[in-house]
Amino acid sequence: MTDLLKLSGVHTHISRYHILQGIDLAVPQGQVTMLLGRNGAGKTTTLRTIMGLWQASSGEITLSGERIERLATPDIARLGVGYVPESMAVFSDLTVKDNLVLAARDAAMDDRQLEWIFGFFPALRRFWLSRAGSLSGGQKQMLSIARAIIEPRKLLLIDEPTKGLAPAIVMALIECLKEIKRKGATILLVEQNFFAARELGDSVLVMDNGTIVHRGEMAALAADVPLQERLLGLSLEAHQ
Amino acid sequence: MTDLAASDPLPKPKRDLAPILLPIALALIMIPLVGSPSTWLTLTAASLAMGMMIFIMASGLTLVFGLMDVLNFGHGAFIAVGAYVATLVFAPFAASVQADSLWVNLAVLAPAALLSMAVSGALGLVVERVLILPVYGQHLKQILMTTGGLIVAEQTLYALWGPQIIPMPLPASLRGSFILGDVAIAKYRVLAMLIGLAVFIAIQLVLNRTKLGLLIRAGVENREMVEALGYRIRRLFLGVFMTGSALAGLGGVMWALYREQVHASMSDELTVLIFVVVIIGGLGSIGGCFIGALLVAMVANYGGFLVPKLALVSNILLMVAVLMWRPRGLYAVTSR
Numbered sequence: 001m002t003d004l005l006k007l008s009g010v011h012t013h014i015s016r017y018h019i020l021q022g023i024d025l026a027v028p029q030g031q032v033t034m035l036l037g038r039n040g041a042g043k044t045t046t047l048r049t050i051m052g053l054w055q056a057s058s059g060e061i062t063l064s065g066e067r068i069e070r071l072a073t074p075d076i077a078r079l080g081v082g083y084v085p086e087s088m089a090v091f092s093d094l095t096v097k098d099n100l101v102l103a104a105r106d107a108a109m110d111d112r113q114l115e116w117i118f119g120f121f122p123a124l125r126r127f128w129l130s131r132a133g134s135l136s137g138g139q140k141q142m143l144s145i146a147r148a149i150i151e152p153r154k155l156l157l158i159d160e161p162t163k164g165l166a167p168a169i170v171m172a173l174i175e176c177l178k179e180i181k182r183k184g185a186t187i188l189l190v191e192q193n194f195f196a197a198r199e200l201g202d203s204v205l206v207m208d209n210g211t212i213v214h215r216g217e218m219a220a221l222a223a224d225v226p227l228q229e230r231l232l233g234l235s236l237e238a239h240q
Numbered sequence: 241m242t243d244l245a246a247s248d249p250l251p252k253p254k255r256d257l258a259p260i261l262l263p264i265a266l267a268l269i270m271i272p273l274v275g276s277p278s279t280w281l282t283l284t285a286a287s288l289a290m291g292m293m294i295f296i297m298a299s300g301l302t303l304v305f306g307l308m309d310v311l312n313f314g315h316g317a318f319i320a321v322g323a324y325v326a327t328l329v330f331a332p333f334a335a336s337v338q339a340d341s342l343w344v345n346l347a348v349l350a351p352a353a354l355l356s357m358a359v360s361g362a363l364g365l366v367v368e369r370v371l372i373l374p375v376y377g378q379h380l381k382q383i384l385m386t387t388g389g390l391i392v393a394e395q396t397l398y399a400l401w402g403p404q405i406i407p408m409p410l411p412a413s414l415r416g417s418f419i420l421g422d423v424a425i426a427k428y429r430v431l432a433m434l435i436g437l438a439v440f441i442a443i444q445l446v447l448n449r450t451k452l453g454l455l456i457r458a459g460v461e462n463r464e465m466v467e468a469l470g471y472r473i474r475r476l477f478l479g480v481f482m483t484g485s486a487l488a489g490l491g492g493v494m495w496a497l498y499r500e501q502v503h504a505s506m507s508d509e510l511t512v513l514i515f516v517v518v519i520i521g522g523l524g525s526i527g528g529c530f531i532g533a534l535l536v537a538m539v540a541n542y543g544g545f546l547v548p549k550l551a552l553v554s555n556i557l558l559m560v561a562v563l564m565w566r567p568r569g570l571y572a573v574t575s576r
Contacts, residue, residue, distance in 0.1 A: 051468055077470035089465040091458040098454050105470050147469070 001028040004155055004186045005050065010059030010069070012042075012049045019045045021210035023059070027155070032177070032187045032200045034218055037207035038233055043190045044086060046207070047157045050188070051083050052076045063155065080154030084161060086190075088144040092133025096124055096143055099132050103147035110150075117146045120176040138169035145176065155186045162193045174199050198222045206231045259527075259570035263534045270542045278422045283541045289429030291537035292436020293498060295530050297491030298514035298521075299443060300484020306460040306524020308477045310372055311379055314386035315488055315514065316507030317393035321363055322356035322489025323496035323506065324397055327406050329355055337411050345411035356493045357486040364485025368478055390507060397504040406502040414497075432494055439487065443526050456480060460524045516555045520562045522569025531570055535562075 005027040012020035020042050027033045035043050048054045050061060052073040061069040068076050077083070091099050100109060118125040121142040127135060132143055141161055148156055161177070162170045174196050181187065181200065191197045197204070201218030214221070214231050221227060267284055274280040301315045329352035330337055336348045371389050375381040410428055417424040447453035459466045459473055467473050495510065496502045517536050521528025536555055543554040550557075562570065 053464060053468065072472070073464075073467040074470050074472045077468055083468045085465070085468075089462050089468075091461050091465070093457055093461055094454060101451065102454055102458055102466070102471075103469055 001031070003027060004029040004064060005188065006060075006062045007046075007050070008060045008062075010046075010049060010061060011057045012045055012054055013057045014045070014054060019210050020049060020056070023207075023210070023212060025205050025212055025215070027186060027188050028203065029186050030184050031202040032181050032189055034197050034201035034204040035188060035190045035207065036192075036197065036204060036232065041207040042210040043207055044159055045210075047083070047085075047159050047188065047190060050076075050157060051081065080152070082148035082151075082153035082156045084144050084148045084156070084158040086159040086163065088137075088140045090132040090135070090140045090143050090147070092131065094132055095129050096132055096135070097128050099143055099147055100150050103150045105151065107151065113150060117149065120172065120179065121146060138165050141165060141169070141173065142176075145173070149180060149185075153185070155188065156180070157188050159190045160192060161189075162191065162196050170196065194222075256571070259531050259566075262570075263531060263538060266535065266538055266542075270538075273546060274542065279545070281420075281423045282425065283545055284538075285425040285429055285433075287534065287538040287541040289426075289432040289436075289537075290498070290541065291534035292433050292440075293491055293494045294513060294517055294537060295436055295533035296439050296494065297488050297510060298517040298529050298533055299439070299526060300480075300487040301514055302518045302521060302524055302526065302529040303456070303460075303480050304484045305518065307456055307463070307480050308372075309377065309379075309463075310481075311382045312372070312386045313383055313511065314367065314371070314388075314390035314393065315484075316511035317367075317390045318360040318363060318485040318488035319492035319495065319510050320397060320502075320504060320507040321393065322360045322492030323408070323502045324401060324406075324504075325356040325359045325489070326352040326493040326496060327401075327408055327502055330408060337409065340412050342413040345413045349411055353490055353493050356489040358489075360489025360492070361482040361486035364482040365478065367485070368481045372481070390511070394504045394507060401504070403504070408496045408500055408502050410497055410500060428497065432498065435490075435494065439490075440526075440530055447526065452476075513555065516559050520559055520569055522566075522571040525569065525571040528569055528571035532562075 003026040005025075007023050007025045010020055010023040011018065023042075023046060025033075025046075035046065037043050045054060049056050050068075052068070052071055052075075056069045059069065060067060063076075063079055063081065066079070068079065071079075091102070094102070100114075104110075121139075123135075123139045124142060124146055127139065132140065135143065145158070145161060148158070158177075161173055165173070170193060177187070177189070177196075177200055187200075189197075189200060191200070197218065204214070204216060204218040204221050205212050206214035206221075208231070214227075221231075267287075270283070271277070271280055274283060297315075297319055300318075301312060304310050304312055304315075329348060333348045336344050339345060367386075367389060371385045372382065375385050414428045414431060417426050418430065445453075447457055455466060455471060455473075455476055459476060463473055466476075492506075495506070499506075513536065517529060517532040519532075520535060521530070521532030535558060539554045539558045540551060544551040566572070
């Protein structure tokens with residue numbers, strides 16, 4: 001399995017704080033790689049550094065073998081990286097349609113892809129011309145994910161998509177992400193929800209204090225409660 | 241907890257009409273206070289014309305702040321430069337400006353306005369690249385840099401044109417008034433209203449009906465996410481900055497014709513005015529800027545007529561009142 005994304009010795013400083021302290025990780029092509037860790041471990045900073053939203057102060061980031069750590073965020077996005085931030089960041093003043101029109105960038109929206117998205121997220125069809133700001137939290141998350149997948153992407157960076165959502169919505173999201181995975185997408189997913197992590201993850205990386213402290217198979221970590229407690233402070237089940 | 245069900249109706253978006261009704265209510269309240277209907281109509285027309293000119297000058301500033309998070313204290317320089325450039329066109333064609341034909345007048349006025357916009361827009365390009373680019377995200381430095389830029393621009397204008405006030409007479413066909421019964425409305429004010437309205441409609445069409453407008457609105461709300469979708473927002477910044485500067489140049493020409501004079505310190509008096517408008521309207525909001533400009537002009541005109549001494553502080557009092565009602569302005573767009 002080739003690695004689509006690789007980080008080698010990546011350090012990130014945010015003002016005087018040294019957040020990422022030498023991250024080494026690889027995200028294999030076509031797999032879902034879970035990024036777990038306590039709050040403040042550096043998971044979101046890792047995604048933002050990959051996306052170029054925070055500049056790595058040193059180290060290498062490669063996407064399909066191409067160095068990207070000095071590229072600007074739009075150039076990274078144009079290489080095929082989709083980003084779903086923790087805050088969802090839908091454009092609330094714009095309609096659902098306009099959010100997706102912008103996400104499709106230069107191309108017109110692919111009708112088949114749109115129908116596929118509507119299959120998972122029927123609410124988006126219904127509220128097509130409604131302001132995104134008037135959607136519920138779950139619907140905004142759907143829109144945020146739809147925005148990332150409206151165009152084919154090489155890599156999806158998704159930050160805690162289930163956070164704060166009702167169980168029924170979490171289930172729908174998991175089904176959607178599973179379907180995206182079945183289509184061969186490569187995903188680096190930050191997630192605190194044990195069920196989601198176990199259902200979706202192929203491999204897992206655990207972070208603590210800005211470094212990767214564990215890497216392995218998701219299934220192995222899911223089965224090893226003592227290891228979970230050692231790495232995460234409590235078992236994944238208790239994380240739900 | 242949130243709900244995904246497609247069958248659930250969305251809450252109907254509330255239409256926030258209160259700010260729109262504010263200038264209408266203010267105008268109606270003034271009818272008995274002013275007393276004479278003809279005086280009221282004259283004052284109202286003057287307010288609308290003045291408001292439109294202020295809107296043209298301020299619209300660029302609000303977009304620049306909303307999209308770029310840039311506090312441009314030098315915006316007034318584009319206004320003054322626009323006005324001075326127009327004098328360069330007016331001077332050699334003084335005879336055409338004073339000709340009785342509307343078309344001959346417009347043949348000078350239109351190129352003068354276009355040249356002013358082009359020069360102010362080009363100056364905007366230089367200012368953005370030289371002064372703003374190094375200080376993105378640093379408000380204090382932006383204030384220092386742009387205030388310094390304003391001083392340099394003013395002193396350059398003094399050096400080139402001298403400290404004297406330069407007369408800029410209205411073209412002959414725009415002098416005088418339309419008489420409706422016992423109401424006189426200056427022709428130039430009608431033109432100013434029409435141009436201001438056209439600019440407002442054009443900006444609204446671009447913002448609401450084009451992909452460029454979508455990008456600007458999205459960028460005002462969340463620049464980072466627009467970049468994460470693959471758009472090079474810096475280019476958009478530059479385009480908006482140049483457009484805002486060009487509009488300021490147009491506003492400068494119109495203001496100079498309204499006052500029939502140009503002087504280098506006009507940027508100082510107008511900078512305060514347009515900042516009041518932008519703050520009242522809500523940073524980044526074109527609709528709010530439009531209403532804010534109308535309110536400022538109405539308070540100046542009605543206030544100047546009813547309580548002349550109050551005119552000196554009327555704008556500040558208006559700003560305090562609006563911010564006590566809506567601390568983020570009439571239509572808050574950004575959370576900054």
